[in-house]
Amino acid sequence: MLTVDEHGLTVSAPWRSSERRIVGVIRDAEDWVLKKLDVWNAFPARKQTWTQDDRIRYLGRDLSLELTQDTIASLATLRDGDRLQISLADPTHTDSVKAAVVKWYRRHALANFIDRIGALAPRLEVPVPRLFLSSARTRWGSCNARREVRLNWRLIQAAQPTIDYVVVHELAHLLEMNHSRRFWKIVASVAPHYREACAELNRMGLYYMDI
Ligand SMILES: [Zn+2]
Incomplete structure (x- = not known):
């Protein structure tokens, strides 16, 4: 049996099934599997700028980034439930x-x-x-x-x-x-x-x- 879910493609078969039979089942279902995997891939790629006001997700809601300059330590704090304030030595450094x-x-x-x-x-x-x-x-x-x-x-x-x-x-x-x-x-x-x-x-x- 084939399922496509959050784990990807899963093939379940009775213990004694031969490998050839399993491969056959996958081949027969190829179109269906590809279509399912397509749905999985349909969501547009993520575009993040990692700059001021960029939006991220947290527990199913949107947060906007609030970047501040601070020489002491990098620190992230949730403010008012919808802003993530991040202090960094160089807030223009997107990797940081x-x-x-x-x-x-x-x-x-x-x-x-x-x-x-x-x-x-x-x-x-x-x-x-x-x-x-x-x-x-x-x-x-x-x-x-x-x-x-x-x-x-x-x-x-x-x-x-x-x-x-x-x-x-x-x-x-x-x-x-x-x-x-x-x-x-x-x-x-x-x-x-x-x-x-x-x-x-x-x-x-x-x-x-x-x-
Ligand atoms: Zn599972």
């Missing part, structure tokens, strides 16, 4: 502005994800797993047999319900290591909005990843 934004994203992503995993794991009745921030360009989250969950810090740009869906998705994999009907039933029991969340990731995924 971008680096300060990424650092700020990562810090808030970690705090947000720890908080949400702590709240959502008990609802799925799984022990709170170890969390690592990931930078993978192709996936929002992953988990492994050592019960470690990795979540992409770039998710902090998405709306909170979308972040919660990805958290629930990975936690549900601690119970079901596949995308079976049972898996989606578990996801839906805690994240009934999961289709809208997938839609946001489909629509905005490439934009969020492009930083």
Whole structure:
């Protein structure tokens, strides 16, 4: 079975399927797969200037950058909920502005994800797993047999319900290591909005990843 979602292309097949048969299934579905991947690639490329008033996303809303000059330290602070004030030795140095934004994203992503995993794991009745921030360009989250969950810090740009869906998705994999009907039933029991969340990731995924 083929699915194209926020993880990219996933092929699931019965244990005993031969590699030739699996390759055959992919070949037969080539047009469909390419069309799906096209939708994924449809979002226009991100255009950031990393200068004063440039807009970035945070928890599904727009923030504008407010750059100030300060010789002491680079510091990013959220002001009035819609401006990210960044002090830098040289605010005209766009690489430094971008680096300060990424650092700020990562810090808030970690705090947000720890908080949400702590709240959502008990609802799925799984022990709170170890969390690592990931930078993978192709996936929002992953988990492994050592019960470690990795979540992409770039998710902090998405709306909170979308972040919660990805958290629930990975936690549900601690119970079901596949995308079976049972898996989606578990996801839906805690994240009934999961289709809208997938839609946001489909629509905005490439934009969020492009930083
Ligand atoms: Zn999955």
